[in-house]
Amino acid sequence: xxxxxxxxxxxxxxINALDHIDLNIGAxxxxxxxxxxxxxxxxxxxxxNGLLKPSEGRVTVCGLDSKAVTxxxxxxxxxxxxxxxxxxxxxxxxxxxxxxxxxxxxxxxxEIKRRTEWAISxxxxxxxxxxxxxxxxxxxxxxxxxxxxxxxxxxVLILDEPTTGQDxxxxxxxxxxxxxxxxQGKTVLVVTHDMEFVSDYIPRVVVMSHGRVIADxxxxxxxxxxxxxxxxxxxxxxxxxxxxxxGLDPPSIRLDDVVARLAKLIGGAKA
Amino acid sequence: MKVFKGFEYxxxxxxxxALDPRAKLxxxxxxxxxxxxxxxxxxLIMIFASSLPMVAIARVFSKWAISIxxxxxxxxxxxxxxxxxxxxWGGNTLEVAVLSSLSMAIRFISLISIFSTFFLTxxxxxxxxxxVQMKIPYDYALTFNMAMRFVPTLSKExxxxxxAQKSRGLEMEKGxxxxxxxxxxxxxxxxxxxxxxxxxxxxxxxxSRAFGASKKRTSIYVLRFGGKDALFVSxxxxxxxxxxxxxxxxxxx
Ligand SMILES: Nc1ncnc2c1ncn2[C@@H]1O[C@H](COP(=O)(O)OP(=O)(O)OP(=O)(O)O)[C@@H](O)[C@H]1O
Ligand SMILES: [Mg+2]
Numbered sequence: 271x272x273x274x275x276x277x278x279x280x281x282x283x284x285i286n287a288l289d290h291i292d293l294n295i296g297a298x299x300x301x302x303x304x305x306x307x308x309x310x311x312x313x314x315x316x317x318x319n320g321l322l323k324p325s326e327g328r329v330t331v332c333g334l335d336s337k338a339v340t341x342x343x344x345x346x347x348x349x350x351x352x353x354x355x356x357x358x359x360x361x362x363x364x365x366x367x368x369x370x371x372x373x374x375x376x377x378x379x380x381e382i383k384r385r386t387e388w389a390i391s392x393x394x395x396x397x398x399x400x401x402x403x404x405x406x407x408x409x410x411x412x413x414x415x416x417x418x419x420x421x422x423x424x425x426v427l428i429l430d431e432p433t434t435g436q437d438x439x440x441x442x443x444x445x446x447x448x449x450x451x452x453x454q455g456k457t458v459l460v461v462t463h464d465m466e467f468v469s470d471y472i473p474r475v476v477v478m479s480h481g482r483v484i485a486d487x488x489x490x491x492x493x494x495x496x497x498x499x500x501x502x503x504x505x506x507x508x509x510x511x512x513x514x515x516x517g518l519d520p521p522s523i524r525l526d527d528v529v530a531r532l533a534k535l536i537g538g539a540k541a
Numbered sequence: 542m543k544v545f546k547g548f549e550y551x552x553x554x555x556x557x558x559a560l561d562p563r564a565k566l567x568x569x570x571x572x573x574x575x576x577x578x579x580x581x582x583x584x585l586i587m588i589f590a591s592s593l594p595m596v597a598i599a600r601v602f603s604k605w606a607i608s609i610x611x612x613x614x615x616x617x618x619x620x621x622x623x624x625x626x627x628x629x630w631g632g633n634t635l636e637v638a639v640l641s642s643l644s645m646a647i648r649f650i651s652l653i654s655i656f657s658t659f660f661l662t663x664x665x666x667x668x669x670x671x672x673v674q675m676k677i678p679y680d681y682a683l684t685f686n687m688a689m690r691f692v693p694t695l696s697k698e699x700x701x702x703x704x705a706q707k708s709r710g711l712e713m714e715k716g717x718x719x720x721x722x723x724x725x726x727x728x729x730x731x732x733x734x735x736x737x738x739x740x741x742x743x744x745x746x747x748x749s750r751a752f753g754a755s756k757k758r759t760s761i762y763v764l765r766f767g768g769k770d771a772l773f774v775s776x777x778x779x780x781x782x783x784x785x786x787x788x789x790x791x792x793x794x
Binding site for chain 2: 316319321340341342345346349350352354356357358359360370371374375404418419422
């Protein structure tokens with residue numbers, strides 16, 4: 271689905287923001303990309319929808335070489351939602367905002383209407399219908415930005431820091447939305463610093479540091495590795511820390527797992 | 542939006558960088574006046590040329606070239622628009638229309654060049670300080686300084702916004718001239734709105750740190766108008782009068 275082979279990119283000569291990245295993501299996967307500030311996460315995802323083209327190496331998405339196609343044709347397949355919704359909202363009304371991409375991609379009017387209505391109800395925005403996007407709260411603007419990309423139905427969805435500034439209810443909603451999309455067969459990538467979010471909801475994690483991929487695997491395996499987390503300035507998930515403190519082997523990031531083994535430990539101590 | 546880079550100050554050690562901002566301001570004002578006064582394309586080209594030695598001495602050619610290149614689309618627009626207006630609606634002959642649109646375009650490029658040279662070599666802080674020393678109220682000087690300060694922020698933000706809209710299928714280079722201008726709407730609106738948001742934020746941050754609490758401000762560092770500045774102003778004045786004499790003695794339009 272998405273494949274990067276030896277991808278290198280530099281904004282300024284001499285400094286590689288991406289340094290020989292190899293990465294494969296299959297159709298229907300749900301993957302988190304984590305790493306320190308400036309690790310190259312945003313740079314990486316911009317390669318996947320063609321905003322940036324590799325200086326070296328190759329990016330292939332849905333069988334298309336990113337160098338051979340325009341951003342618009344790749345964007346049709348890869349929806350990228352940026353961190354700051356204020357960088358994209360511009361229309362007079364929520365409906366116009368939602369239909370912007372649909373019009374750009376040349377969908378027929380009745381289809382545009384159908385999808386706009388779907389997005390409004392799916393994202394619980396109907397109470398704001400007909401109003402300006404700028405009247406919404408920060409969290410709502412973020413939801414609208416996401417909706418405006420989702421409504422054109424890209425096969426791959428990439429979210430850059432979707433949980434910053436969201437309350438817990440919204441995080442849980444976000445997680446269930448991601449799972450729902452994933453079940454519909456969409457490939458979903460989430461760039462985030464929120465390790466609890468990753469450990470609770472996302473099965474695969476790619477850790478980046480200084481433009482390289484330093485770990486890639488099941489969240490349960492990667493997020494308990496102290497060396498990796500330290501190199502990428504990541505806060506360990508609380509359950510991983512508890513596992514370390516208790517000397518659980520192997521450490522775990524699943525609550526039920528940790529609780530069960532803790533119960534055993536206590537039981538063992540009593541006996 | 543890269544065009545902003547052509548106006549962004551970068552520290553430098555050349556004699557042009559070291560000039561007092563007031564000296565450069567004199568040059569800026571004099572030649573701006575000339576550019577507005579004259580409509581003869583040759584004189585306008587000379588005004589344009591006046592900034593070239595400064596660009597060379599200050600070694601800012603590549604940055605300056607960005608602003609010149611970046612303004613081409615506007616220049617083309619100005620030229621076409623004037624041509625159409627003068628020829629079709631103004632009822633002028635084609636020759637008059639072409640000539641006067643041409644001078645309009647060169648005038649614009651000259652102004653860009655003069656301003657670009659000025660801003661590329663003058664630090665916003667020195668600029669503010671010189672305004673204060675010229676008895677301009679501090680509030681206005683500061684407003685100017687902040688406007689300058691946020692130009693790079695704005696240009697970065699414009700890039701983010703373009704990325705976001707391109708990701709939603711916006712093709713900036715698509716369509717005829719009118720469509721292309723319209724393509725900028727999804728970029729300009731978020732840019733303007735976020736500028737307002739930021740202005741509000743900065744104002745709140747400044748007031749919460751007691752901006753304006755003391756009426757009398759003093760400066761650590763005072764600008765001095767020296768011999769080099771006097772020399773520069775003399776050259777600027779001499780070329781100004783030389784160019785002005787073309788009008789006074791030879792009645793060049
Ligand atoms: N437009 C740009 N021009 C020059 N350098 C850039 C630009 N954008 C990013 N960089 C540099 O590239 C490197 C990677 O940046 P990137 O934005 O991909 O990091 P990130 O992992 O997304 O970080 P964050 O967690 O802070 O969002 C950084 O060193 C950054 O300074
Ligand atoms: Mg980032």
